[in-house]
Amino acid sequence: MPAQRRRSPSARPSPRSAREALRAIFNRNFTVVSGINLLLMTAYYLMFVTSADYARATYNATLSTAGLTAGIMVIGCLVGRFATGNMLSLLGCRVILLAGLLVYAASIAAFFWVPSLPLLFAQRLCMGIGVGIIGTATGTIVAYVVPHEHHGLGISIFTMSTALALAFGPFLGIQLISHASYRVLAQTCLGIGLACIVMFFGMGRLPEMRHRRRPFLALYSYVDPRVVRFSLVALITCLGYGCIQAFMTSYAAERGVTAAASIFFLLYALTALLTRPLSGRLLDLRGENVIFYPALVLTALALFLLAMPTAALCCCWPD
Numbered sequence: 001m002p003a004q005r006r007r008s009p010s011a012r013p014s015p016r017s018a019r020e021a022l023r024a025i026f027n028r029n030f031t032v033v034s035g036i037n038l039l040l041m042t043a044y045y046l047m048f049v050t051s052a053d054y055a056r057a058t059y060n061a062t063l064s065t066a067g068l069t070a071g072i073m074v075i076g077c078l079v080g081r082f083a084t085g086n087m088l089s090l091l092g093c094r095v096i097l098l099a100g101l102l103v104y105a106a107s108i109a110a111f112f113w114v115p116s117l118p119l120l121f122a123q124r125l126c127m128g129i130g131v132g133i134i135g136t137a138t139g140t141i142v143a144y145v146v147p148h149e150h151h152g153l154g155i156s157i158f159t160m161s162t163a164l165a166l167a168f169g170p171f172l173g174i175q176l177i178s179h180a181s182y183r184v185l186a187q188t189c190l191g192i193g194l195a196c197i198v199m200f201f202g203m204g205r206l207p208e209m210r211h212r213r214r215p216f217l218a219l220y221s222y223v224d225p226r227v228v229r230f231s232l233v234a235l236i237t238c239l240g241y242g243c244i245q246a247f248m249t250s251y252a253a254e255r256g257v258t259a260a261a262s263i264f265f266l267l268y269a270l271t272a273l274l275t276r277p278l279s280g281r282l283l284d285l286r287g288e289n290v291i292f293y294p295a296l297v298l299t300a301l302a303l304f305l306l307a308m309p310t311a312a313l314c315c316c317w318p319d
Contacts, residue, residue, distance in 0.1 A: 025154040028204045029145045033138045036097075036196045038161035040104065043189040044131050045169025046176075048073055049265075051124065054182050059117040069124050076128020077135065084136045093141045093206055100133030101200060105193035111186045144207045152283030156276040163276065167269030237299055 048070055055066035084096055107126035114120050138158075146154030176185045279291045 021150050021153055024147045025150055025157060027145055028202075029141060029206060030154070030158070032199055032203045033141050033145075034158050034161045036101075036134070036199050037138045037158065038165055039192045039196050039199075040101075040131060040134055041162050041165030042169040042172070043108075043192040044073070044127075045165055046173040046185065047124075047127065047189055049170040050173045050177050050182070050185060053177065055117065055120065058182070059120070061117060065117070069120060072121055073124045073128035073131075076125040076130075077132035078128075079125075080129040080132020080134075081136045082132075083129075084133045088136065088140055093137045093144075094203070096133060097137035097141070098197075098200060100130050100135075100137060101193065101197050102130075103133060104130030105190065105197060106130075108186060108190040108193055111190075112183070141206060156279060156283070160273055160276050163269045163272035166272070167266045170265040233296075237296065 051070040051073065052063070052066040055061040055069045056063070061069075080100070084100075088096055104127060107123055107130055110123050110126070114123050142155060142158045143151070146158075172188070173185060176182075176188065279295075283291055
């Protein structure tokens with residue numbers, strides 16, 4: 001993994017023109033990896049936001065059990081990331097990325113032969129593992145192919161692909177289950193997986209990774225104590241919004257406001273697209289704190305407003 005070093009203000013690079021920075025960032029590998037991330041995360045969110053509704057409609061599952069079909073995808077992502085992080089140094093990003101794409105495509109294909117709820121759990125778990133493996137590989141590749149002096153801007157542009165996926169995935173998923181069928185939804189996800197495999201072979205030569213020999217049975221090979229505090233902050237911050245993602249479709253269907261649910265995700269993605277390039281540039285020039293603390297405050301305020309009784313006004317959207 002690339003070494004992470006805190007830069008003092010005096011050590012930060014001088015500002016450069018946006019055009020020059022974008023030219024350095026958008027190389028061949030960055031473009032291909034960002035495209036794969038956009039498509040895969042679109043399919044992931046498409047399946048994620050409709051999982052609970054599918055389990056209830058197909059297997060008459062309770063609300064809590066149906067929610068587990070979405071939660072188990074997240075568990076799969078964590079397993080995939082945890083298991084492959086230490087393998088990157090041994091096998092390389094290209095092998096790990098291809099393995100993740102194959103696992104994902106195979107898990108989606110298995111959806112068409114799932115006859116019971118327990119097997120649906122297994123299929124969702126395997127899908128999450130594939131997405132986790134892919135996410136580990138794509139994030140590492142981006143960290144290597146983006147010039148160090150543009151890491152903040154480059155990574156923020158890369159994460160914009162996830163923001164776009166968060167708009168297109170739920171929107172497309174809600175539209176498909178409203179006007180087509182779950183089978184068409186799964187066929188769409190499988191087609192996306194196959195398209196990503198084709199895109200994979202368009203990648204060029206990757207920079208050589210800095211290998212670190214770490215024992216596979218040692219905990220520190222998988223968990224870096226230096227990032228635990230920041231990871232806990234991200235876990236707590238994203239917990240509330242994750243619940244919203246998992247149950248938004250079912251909630252909107254019960255209230256008869258399906259169109260409002262799709263617009264909710266579109267607006268979320270739009271604001272993310274507008275703010276991420278600015279925050280990435282500020283990170284390169286001013287450091288982390290000028291981004292981190294205001295973002296936490298805004299997130300808390302947004303969740304508070306969503307929980308207020310007056311937020312019910314947002315559910316008056318006519319379908």
